[in-house]
Amino acid sequence: MTxxxxxxxxxxxxxxxxxxxxxxxxxxxxEEGNKxxxxxxxxxxxxxxxxxxxxxxxxxxxEFDDIWTDYFDYSGADYSQILAKAEAKGGLLKxxxxxxxxxxxxRQDPWEMLITFLTAQNISIQRATTLIEKLCNKYGQxxxxxxxxxxAFPSPDSLATAKPEDLRQLGFGYxxxxxxxxxxxxxxxxxxxxxxxxxxxxxxxxxxxxxYGVGDKVAECISLFGLGKYESYPIDTWVQKIEDYFGHGYIxxxxxxxxxxxxxxxxxxxxxxxxxxxxxx
DNA sequence: GCCCAGGAATGTA
DNA sequence: TACATTCATGGG
Numbered sequence: 001m002t003x004x005x006x007x008x009x010x011x012x013x014x015x016x017x018x019x020x021x022x023x024x025x026x027x028x029x030x031e032e033g034n035k036x037x038x039x040x041x042x043x044x045x046x047x048x049x050x051x052x053x054x055x056x057x058x059x060x061x062x063e064f065d066d067i068w069t070d071y072f073d074y075s076g077a078d079y080s081q082i083l084a085k086a087e088a089k090g091g092l093l094k095x096x097x098x099x100x101x102x103x104x105x106x107r108q109d110p111w112e113m114l115i116t117f118l119t120a121q122n123i124s125i126q127r128a129t130t131l132i133e134k135l136c137n138k139y140g141q142x143x144x145x146x147x148x149x150x151x152a153f154p155s156p157d158s159l160a161t162a163k164p165e166d167l168r169q170l171g172f173g174y175x176x177x178x179x180x181x182x183x184x185x186x187x188x189x190x191x192x193x194x195x196x197x198x199x200x201x202x203x204x205x206x207x208x209x210x211x212y213g214v215g216d217k218v219a220e221c222i223s224l225f226g227l228g229k230y231e232s233y234p235i236d237t238w239v240q241k242i243e244d245y246f247g248h249g250y251i252x253x254x255x256x257x258x259x260x261x262x263x264x265x266x267x268x269x270x271x272x273x274x275x276x277x278x279x280x281x
Numbered sequence: 282g283c284c285c286a287g288g289a290a291t292g293t294a
Numbered sequence: 295t296a297c298a299t300t301c302a303t304g305g306g
């Protein structure tokens with residue numbers, strides 16, 4: 001990689017983030033899961049995790065400061081504090097913190113999150129990754145970074161003019177209309193996703209759910225990964241079991257400002273260890 | 282062939 | 295409010 005910049009990033013584990021289900025355009029480049037090609041919007045970053053929290057990056061120090069520190073969420077939450085609080089609770093929360101240590105909430109483009117989680121509904125993460133790659137190849141713009149060529153995430157304009165039958169042909173199934181109508185709403189300016197960042201969570205969620213195909217879970221994912229709202233709490237089929245275990249609303253009550261981060265730890269736990277033995281908290 | 286995959290919209294009671 | 299059904303498709 002060219003222009004190697006070495007930086008320290010605490011509480012960051014690339015493999016953990018890559019497997020956390022929030023990013024669909026990370027490609028593992030080595031055997032161990034220490035090196036990835038990341039495409040975010042229309043940017044590319046090669047990143048490699050070395051020992052003791054040091055990382056090699058394919059960008060200049062200035063690009064790291066201007067773009068990637070924000071992407072990796074180094075201007076927001078104090079992860080060590082949240083981890084410590086979860087550990088102190090003991091039981092499953094302690095185990096979840098251990099299972100999820102190193103996960104960070106990536107601050108991604110809300111437009112990209114909208115289309116990504118519309119795509120990912122009711123299919124496996126692996127299949128969603130394949131579909132999104134096809135979408136970028138067909139509707140994205142070709143970009144260059146050094147000697148590497150890559151496809152940027154498609155613009156709203158580009159997807160707004162896509163044909164339903166073409167999306168079907170790619171394998172999107174019934175999501176074709178959802179994606180095209182969402183693209184048209186954003187391309188027309190009827191919904192300004194970036195402005196949602198300045199609204200409170202509940203209001204932003206109402207706007208999102210008003211988009212055809214966006215239900216509770218997808219809205220929470222967009223809010224968490226695209227709007228940077230840590231209080232968002234996506235409840236999927238796995239986390240639903242966790243809710244049954246703790247009692248409904250327990251996590252959000254105990255971590256009102258950071259439920260989404262804890263949700264990521266719990267998700268990491270159930271995917272690795274399966275569901276906990278019995279209920280009660 | 283059957284079942285599931287980090288769901289959402291619609292209909293029914 | 296709480297369930298049930300439908301929607302497409304690929305992979306195990």
